[in-house]
Amino acid sequence: MREIVFDTETTGLSPGLGDRIVEMGCIEMIDRIETGREYHCYYNPEREMPSEAEGVHGLSSAFLADKPCFADKAQELLDFIGDSPLVAHNASFDFGFLNAELEKCGRAPIGMDRMVDTLALARTKFPGAKHSLDALCTRFGVDRSMRVKHGALLDAQLLAQVYIELTGGRQIGLSLASAEPEDSAPIVIGASAIRRPVRPPRPHSASEEELARHKSFIQQLCDPLWSRI
CATH class of the missing domain: 3.30.420.10 (Ribonuclease H-like superfamily/Ribonuclease H)
Known part of the structure; x- marks a missing residue:
């Protein structure tokens, strides 16, 4: 307007x-x-x-x-x-x-x-x-x-x-980006648009190598609390 x-x-x-x-x-x-x-x-x-x-x-x-x-x-x-x-x-x-x-x-x-x-x-x-x-x-x-x-x-x-x-305030021009995944998602504030790349989610599962290192570390602990249960 x-x-x-x-x-x-x-x-x-x-x-x-x-x-x-x-x-x-x-x-x-x-x-x-x-x-x-x-x-x-x-x-x-x-x-x-x-x-x-x-x-x-x-x-x-x-x-x-x-x-x-x-x-x-x-x-x-x-x-x-x-x-x-x-x-x-x-x-x-x-x-x-x-x-x-x-x-x-x-x-x-x-x-x-x-x-x-x-x-x-x-x-x-x-x-x-x-x-x-x-x-x-x-x-x-x-x-x-x-x-x-x-x-x-x-x-x-x-x-x-x-x-x-x-x-x-300035937030009056705020609009939400589309929920549809795209190559890039605009964040719109007023008349400006900042385009940021959509990154794939990071993996959260431990690798075989990480699991082996963890097991080796646990075996070095002296009298851990969980062994007393």
Whole structure:
């Protein structure tokens, strides 16, 4: 199954109050395995960047001034995500901004039935624990040392690893090899296959020479326990 893990960076917390998306990062996964395909784009929000938001992601108005508007890149984004389920952390936030931007450029909204929220998954799996992306990376041993500030593509990459762990870990792709004897038997883990030769069983019966040596050794024992029975 194809899924898209994505994250956004914005000018604030509310598209209804005029906040806009300034960065989008998407990671393609098939059967919970990253394919290496990704989508990343910065957008000119056509408004000033509040200092509070800049402090979170480090994207300034000057940096974004020469970047394309969301409307100019909307089709490119839609082509990448296709009709796949969309995975995000606190997904209602990202979906709200994404659909607000699509509405601004006359595009149809993305159905909420395609939303997969890793925050909801984490709350169900670990009730009472911390559920931020940083906390989940720590829980699952995901290296987040590069995350000095928020970044849509980096956060999507981290979330993809967290999502794998939340949904069963790397073993989710484990399948058993066929029981039929063949020249070689594949052990399949995810998309990788390690082929190992099938060796014939080793003989377990002692040879005539081994039996003779054993008898000679026994005869050399002085007063063995079994002779007292």
